[in-house]
Amino acid sequence: MTGESDLASLGALVGDRVRAALLLRLLDGGATTASELAAAAGASASLTSSHLRRLLEGGLVSVTTSGRHRLYRLAGVEVAEMLEAMQLVAPETPVTSLRGERSRRRLRRARLCYDHLAGVLGTAVTDGLVTRGAVVLADGAALGERAEEVLGEVGLDLAPLRARERRLLRECTDWTERRPHLAGAVGAAVATRMIDSAWVVRRPGSRGLDVTADGAAGLEEWLGLRLRDLDGWRETAPGLAG
Amino acid sequence: MTGESDLASLGALVGDRVRAALLLRLLDGGATTASELAAAAGASASLTSSHLRRLLEGGLVSVTTSGRHRLYRLAGVEVAEMLEAMQLVAPETPVTSLRGERSRRRLRRARLCYDHLAGVLGTAVTDGLVTRGAVVLADGAALGERAEEVLGEVGLDLAPLRARERRLLRECTDWTERRPHLAGAVGAAVATRMIDSAWVVRRPGSRGLDVTADGAAGLEEWLGLRLRDLDGWRETAPGLAG
DNA sequence: ACGACGCTTCAACGGCGGTTGAAGCGTCGC
DNA sequence: GCGACGCTTCAACCGCCGTTGAAGCGTCGT
Structure with missing residues (x-):
């Protein structure tokens, strides 16, 4: 058990509707403001903020503050590659609209x-x-x-x-x-x-x-x-x- | 939101201590009995069983029944590659013992x-x-x-x-x-x-x-x-x- | 300097999901 | 066939985590 990599916490970090949407939105490699991310994820500002904080603590995203905006981006190539590898396995969400x-x-x-x-x-x-x-x-x-x-x-x-x-x-x-x-x-x-x-x-x-x-x-x-x-x-x- | 791949449910699937341990144990590519998996994950038989069922439904593992044993294995190369990609990002669990x-x-x-x-x-x-x-x-x-x-x-x-x-x-x-x-x-x-x-x-x-x-x-x-x-x-x- | 704005923090609620123990079911050995 | 065994299922409990709304804080326009 110990000495392994902590897959569980990483999975749990990705394993939330809002956080997953945020990560996918960031998969374009660009830096994005918190509010735009909130819109993309369809979540409130406060909710998005708390989720971004957890992604930050988990090392999946990084942030640079610019004026009254905070710009988030994926923490690195490995994160992007991980997300791509996961998408290859993940089922597609059913299209409703x-x-x-x-x-x-x-x-x-x-x-x-x-x-x-x-x-x-x-x-x-x-x-x-x-x-x-x-x-x-x-x-x-x-x-x-x-x-x-x-x-x-x-x-x-x-x-x-x-x-x-x-x-x-x-x-x-x-x-x-x-x-x-x-x-x-x-x-x-x-x-x-x-x-x-x-x-x-x-x-x-x-x-x-x-x-x-x-x-x-x-x-x-x-x-x-x-x-x-x-x-x-x-x-x-x-x-x-x- | 819709039309994307369902990262969230996949992440949640991996994002559990026991399930993550099961997946890592299966990362040797072999077929493993439920009881051995339970031992490896340090969980009860019933708990392991329920988790294996969810991994099965999520398409991460496959099962072949052989006598009174059920042999589980990773569902495919993509799953293994995904786990490797995740390990590259996941922090190591602190070594205690x-x-x-x-x-x-x-x-x-x-x-x-x-x-x-x-x-x-x-x-x-x-x-x-x-x-x-x-x-x-x-x-x-x-x-x-x-x-x-x-x-x-x-x-x-x-x-x-x-x-x-x-x-x-x-x-x-x-x-x-x-x-x-x-x-x-x-x-x-x-x-x-x-x-x-x-x-x-x-x-x-x-x-x-x-x-x-x-x-x-x-x-x-x-x-x-x-x-x-x-x-x-x-x-x-x-x-x-x- | 004032207010609007972007974003975060906090406390409180609610529900999903992990856990357990016992019961059920099929398979193998004697 | 009987019991031991491997594994799964079920119902019930409990705790954690996602969610919300309001308040707080720093930054930008005028």
Whole structure:
């Protein structure tokens, strides 16, 4: 019993409706105010505050105070990875409303998984990188021969990434797609690049993403991706923002 | 809220002292009787039974009945991976007793992580495979040029593994060592081989492993591993069984 | 400086869930 | 077949934790 890791208290920490909603909301990797978190979790300010305090004490989130706002974020990559691993096991909550169904589909289409792309878009970009020889997913995950070249086309330089101690590539099994997508330093860099170039924009108050017209064009040129043709893409309304 | 995965109920399921102990006990990947699980969790038979029922309903464990015994095991790899991811985040329970300290050290030294090696032994074997060019951990995880040859030396054939749909290589960050070790189909095959050749033996009632004299000799010959010289190995008593 | 606002703290309530012990049920050994 | 055994089920108790509403505290606008 003793000397083991304390799974029980960690599980209990995640095992509350409100706290789980807070963690999922924070899974976009951003810093979020307490009030926005309250809204996202559908809970009162006081309740949210007490739950955030417990998440803080449990080391799952960190906080930086900025003026009269307190910005919460996930405590680190391990927390995000843990949440992803849990989502892979957790059953889906039944969809009750039309709103819920729409937001579920949007989330499935494109979202941030802490710092990299996930959803249909995430797996498609990964597939595209594989096709173009930038990434190899045969045995495990490795950089392909054309990695420098392909990533360079969108202005990504591998050198600074290699310098960091963080693992370059990591596979992350997508919760909705049940297929691997690209994570690690390279996955994060690709996501950052796409946000910076406004190929995708964050959907306010969610970890969901919208692909812009620029993004659709850019992805087709860069990786030969035709978003419209992807499984699970057209299920929803237009899908292009901006 | 709706359309998300139900993290909360999953967390709550893990978030109980007894259930967490049961899951950790099952993390050796084996099938275990209800009574042994009760003993491991330090709970009464009836209590254990009710908890196992909930784990069953939650899809975390599966059961096969054999005579008057019921054999429980983890429901799948995803569950094991989730538990590993959680252990990486969970704090360690404070060690209270001498017994606890000894078992903790033994666990740290060598154990099964569902189907592959973990602990000091797990990372050391992984390092050895990297050194010998069977595995590359530079960017992600991939087979090295000498994979066939090196694995062949202990009678492992990659062909049947490739045929399976399961990913060949996966990195699994070790909870105690905080470093990657080898998982995936290859990691599982290596562990199975070592158990079959009696290089290591399961410690009864635990996921801990003991290295035999044969194993120590074999590992030195195969990978040039000198167990005695490993960090964290000699902290404990002899360490050789059989 | 004043009030509005963002957020936290506190005390009190209510209910879910863990725990127990005894009874029930099927399986194995003699 | 009988009893021992492995395991599960049930009813009842009890404690903890999530929830609420109001009060407190620091920060920002004017």
